[in-house]
Amino acid sequence: MDISLLHSALKEEKKFRHVQADQAIFVDLIDDWSQASVFPGTLRERLNQDCPLEIKAEISGGTNKKSPAKALITLADGEAIETVLIPQADGRFAVCLSSQVGCPLGCVFCATGMNGFTRNLKAEEIIEQFLFWARYLKKQGGKIDNVVFMGQGEPFLNYDEVMKAVKFLNDPETFNFGARRISISTAGIINGIKRLAGEKLQVNLAISLHAPSDKLRSNIMPVAGQTPLKKLLEAVDAYIIKTGRRVMFEYLLIKEVNDRDEDAIMLAKILDKPLYLVNLIPYNPTGRFLPSSPSRTARFKELLEKAGLPVTARRSLGQEIEAACGQLAGKKKKS
Numbered sequence: 001m002d003i004s005l006l007h008s009a010l011k012e013e014k015k016f017r018h019v020q021a022d023q024a025i026f027v028d029l030i031d032d033w034s035q036a037s038v039f040p041g042t043l044r045e046r047l048n049q050d051c052p053l054e055i056k057a058e059i060s061g062g063t064n065k066k067s068p069a070k071a072l073i074t075l076a077d078g079e080a081i082e083t084v085l086i087p088q089a090d091g092r093f094a095v096c097l098s099s100q101v102g103c104p105l106g107c108v109f110c111a112t113g114m115n116g117f118t119r120n121l122k123a124e125e126i127i128e129q130f131l132f133w134a135r136y137l138k139k140q141g142g143k144i145d146n147v148v149f150m151g152q153g154e155p156f157l158n159y160d161e162v163m164k165a166v167k168f169l170n171d172p173e174t175f176n177f178g179a180r181r182i183s184i185s186t187a188g189i190i191n192g193i194k195r196l197a198g199e200k201l202q203v204n205l206a207i208s209l210h211a212p213s214d215k216l217r218s219n220i221m222p223v224a225g226q227t228p229l230k231k232l233l234e235a236v237d238a239y240i241i242k243t244g245r246r247v248m249f250e251y252l253l254i255k256e257v258n259d260r261d262e263d264a265i266m267l268a269k270i271l272d273k274p275l276y277l278v279n280l281i282p283y284n285p286t287g288r289f290l291p292s293s294p295s296r297t298a299r300f301k302e303l304l305e306k307a308g309l310p311v312t313a314r315r316s317l318g319q320e321i322e323a324a325c326g327q328l329a330g331k332k333k334k335s
């Protein structure tokens with residue numbers, strides 16, 4: 001599917017046909033023009049030729065309503081990206097969207113980062129991932145409740161297209177999907193944090209921190225070399241002052257790398273501010289490191305809580321299909 005073809009495919013048609021087409025694709029979630037019953041048969045046939053709606057994807061997982069599913073979507077130019085459907089404990093569904101093919105930031109714990117960068121996604125290609133899961137869930141009588149930009153890529157290095165996609169999802173004429181239900185995670189691109197603060201959108205911001213000092217952080221996240229923690233946290237504070245919104249700090253627990261008591265104590269010091277939240281994430285193995293043990297994780301959490309920080313610990317889903325955070329390599333299976 002390439003939704004940018006729709007405009008030219010309908011250029012000879014009256015305005016109301018455009019409105020009907022948008023309704024059919026984004027509200028009724030059709031996956032073939034033959035289902036667009038408001039259109040005459042000739043138009044349906046022509047649209048199936050000129051703007052086919054099929055999304056080419058290979059699904060893995062999702063064997064029951066509680067297990068995550070991953071889709072490898074092939075784009076018009078043959079590149080492939082991954083997107084994940086994550087059933088949540090309360091029966092709701094989150095989808096994890098990719099913003100780039102690969103990622104240029106090269107975090108050493110992340111499968112996406114290890115494979116380098118190919119290109120930015122267009123807004124349409126981001127929307128296509130959402131549309132794919134919306135159709136999938138509709139067939140099971142469900143719907144998407146939350147969206148996280150935590151798939152492949154750094155959303156703030158593709159700011160304009162990501163924002164275009166967010167605004168499209170949010171548009172009452174299309175998906176009417178509330179901005180409060182959308183979270184964007186960044187490895188710390190300061191310019192993106194500044195720009196988001198200026199948007200009149202209630203999108204949630206998450207920062208991938210993963211280390212309490214510049215020294216440790218730059219060992220695992222090369223981007224830390226350009227964005228010292230001091231500058232990063234100043235940008236976050238300015239964002240909070242401007243928006244009044246909470247900010248989530250993601251902290252991956254990697255065995256004997258960033259999980260020592262002194263790391264927790266240092267982290268508690270730098271993150272002890274109103275509207276800062278900490279989310280501890282188990283490291284999903286990508287080859288190089290080991291995850292922290294459950295007892296180490298519990299101890300780390302306890303130290304942060306003792307210091308008075310609001311902390312959550314995320315359960316990891318999807319390791320068995322390599323759909324967990326940081327495991328999205330976007331590789332096609334060899335056949």
Ligand code: SAH
Binds near residue numbers: 151153208327
């Ligand atoms: N580039 C953005 C968003 C995509 S990564 C960012 O880094 O924030 C989404 C999340 O997955 C980030 O918090 C990232 O640090 C985390 N992640 C990367 N590799 C991981 C791994 N191996 N195990 C668990 N989480 C990982």
Ligand code: SF4
Binds near residue numbers: 326
């Ligand atoms: Fe890129 Fe995020 Fe992976 Fe780092 S963790 S390499 S920023 S996708």
